[in-house]
Amino acid sequence: MNDLSHTPHPPAHDMLDRIANEAIGLGRDIVDIAAALDTLAQAADAQLALLAEARAAAGTVQEANGRVTAGVDQVSQAAEDTMSAVSQAVGQLRQTGAHAQKIAEWVQSVVSRMAEVTETLSEVRAENTEIRSIATQVNILAINAKIEAVRAGDAGRGFAVVAEAINELSRKTANAADGIGTAVGGLSERIDGLRKEAGTISENAAAVLSGASESDTALGQMTESVSRTRSAVQDIAARADTVRQANALFGPAFQRMAGAMELTVKQIDTARGRTNGLIEAGETIVQDAVVMGGSTSDSLLIDFAQTTAGEFGRLLGAAIEEGRITESDLFSQSYAPIPGTNPPQYMAPFTRLTDTLFTPLQESALETDPRVVFCAAVDRQGYLPTHNRKFSQPQSGDPVWNSANCRNRRLFNDRVGLRAGQSTAPFVLQIYRRDMGGGQFVLMKDLSAPIVVRGRHWGGLRIGYKF
Numbered sequence: 471m472n473d474l475s476h477t478p479h480p481p482a483h484d485m486l487d488r489i490a491n492e493a494i495g496l497g498r499d500i501v502d503i504a505a506a507l508d509t510l511a512q513a514a515d516a517q518l519a520l521l522a523e524a525r526a527a528a529g530t531v532q533e534a535n536g537r538v539t540a541g542v543d544q545v546s547q548a549a550e551d552t553m554s555a556v557s558q559a560v561g562q563l564r565q566t567g568a569h570a571q572k573i574a575e576w577v578q579s580v581v582s583r584m585a586e587v588t589e590t591l592s593e594v595r596a597e598n599t600e601i602r603s604i605a606t607q608v609n610i611l612a613i614n615a616k617i618e619a620v621r622a623g624d625a626g627r628g629f630a631v632v633a634e635a636i637n638e639l640s641r642k643t644a645n646a647a648d649g650i651g652t653a654v655g656g657l658s659e660r661i662d663g664l665r666k667e668a669g670t671i672s673e674n675a676a677a678v679l680s681g682a683s684e685s686d687t688a689l690g691q692m693t694e695s696v697s698r699t700r701s702a703v704q705d706i707a708a709r710a711d712t713v714r715q716a717n718a719l720f721g722p723a724f725q726r727m728a729g730a731m732e733l734t735v736k737q738i739d740t741a742r743g744r745t746n747g748l749i750e751a752g753e754t755i756v757q758d759a760v761v762m763g764g765s766t767s768d769s770l771l772i773d774f775a776q777t778t779a780g781e782f783g784r785l786l787g788a789a790i791e792e793g794r795i796t797e798s799d800l801f802s803q804s805y806a807p808i809p810g811t812n813p814p815q816y817m818a819p820f821t822r823l824t825d826t827l828f829t830p831l832q833e834s835a836l837e838t839d840p841r842v843v844f845c846a847a848v849d850r851q852g853y854l855p856t857h858n859r860k861f862s863q864p865q866s867g868d869p870v871w872n873s874a875n876c877r878n879r880r881l882f883n884d885r886v887g888l889r890a891g892q893s894t895a896p897f898v899l900q901i902y903r904r905d906m907g908g909g910q911f912v913l914m915k916d917l918s919a920p921i922v923v924r925g926r927h928w929g930g931l932r933i934g935y936k937f
Contacts (some may be wrong), residue, residue: 612637852887
């Protein structure tokens, strides 16, 4: 029977080893969680931005709909006014058309009556001609009677008086017939002129009647068109009101969604902050365990990092003593951007010196352990002047390729880079996702040790290696 109360305890250093290794494993899991939170935060921020755009778009639609509604009201009123004016004009024009039609019909009837008058005058002229002919014959008979009366002497004197009277009557009849003929001729000429003018007027009257019919048709079409416009405007007004009601619902909905998303973002940010605290706590546990004598698979690299960081400090101190650089330039935090670089690269007063001093040690560090990916020093602001040769390629036109292959002269002022450069602890072991550009990340360990130059903290030596 097992008695757990008498189970022997493992040695203390074994417990420290286990604590350190478990802390490293825990740190790795927490970094994965932090990465997921970062991704979630980015997605939430993107959704917030989309919601903001949607709210702005809804506001724009509402504002535009308000203008449309105002415009529709004006157009609707204009359509009503137009409809009223057109209806009134149509009534007046149709009344005028009716009067014109009556006048045209009267003119056409006058033309017909003038034709009848002309015909009657022709008959009068013919009868007058007969009268003139008879008067001529009577005149001839009267002359003959007068001749015979003269021959008869006293017996024919009374007959001669009658013959003279008849002769005088025939002359007057002839003269009257001539006057009637002249008058009838003049009247006929005038009536012919009036008839021609009436004919022209009759043609114009016919055109007026035809135009009135066409105008009436056009006015009917205009009335129908205005009526359709008014109906369309009323339909637009109804739809604009529907849009207004929908916008009235959208606004509060977007507000609630944005409020919920903002709360989510705050909670994510809180979780990220706590996660970063857990990461630092795990890293502190590893440091404390190693300091207390614990051992991990990283122990040899920790010793190497501390030794190499000390050597970097001695090289920089010697450079100051030899006059190769001033202490103020070495500790300068002035970074001049290199034009045309993407991601941006910078030059510091000490960059040329570190290219000479750091390169041999950093390159040899790559041979220390097969897990090592890079070895480079950063100052307190995370500025990395000199990198390994494989990560110090000339930049191309591809920013993604540059992010992975042109990592020298860069500012890595993220959490990991700043802690590596600013920590004065004997060492810092961090677990992080290395950004390789283009959305590509590599999970790595970052081991750093402080670089001290003549008693002043300059920065830290970073060694990045795989799990």
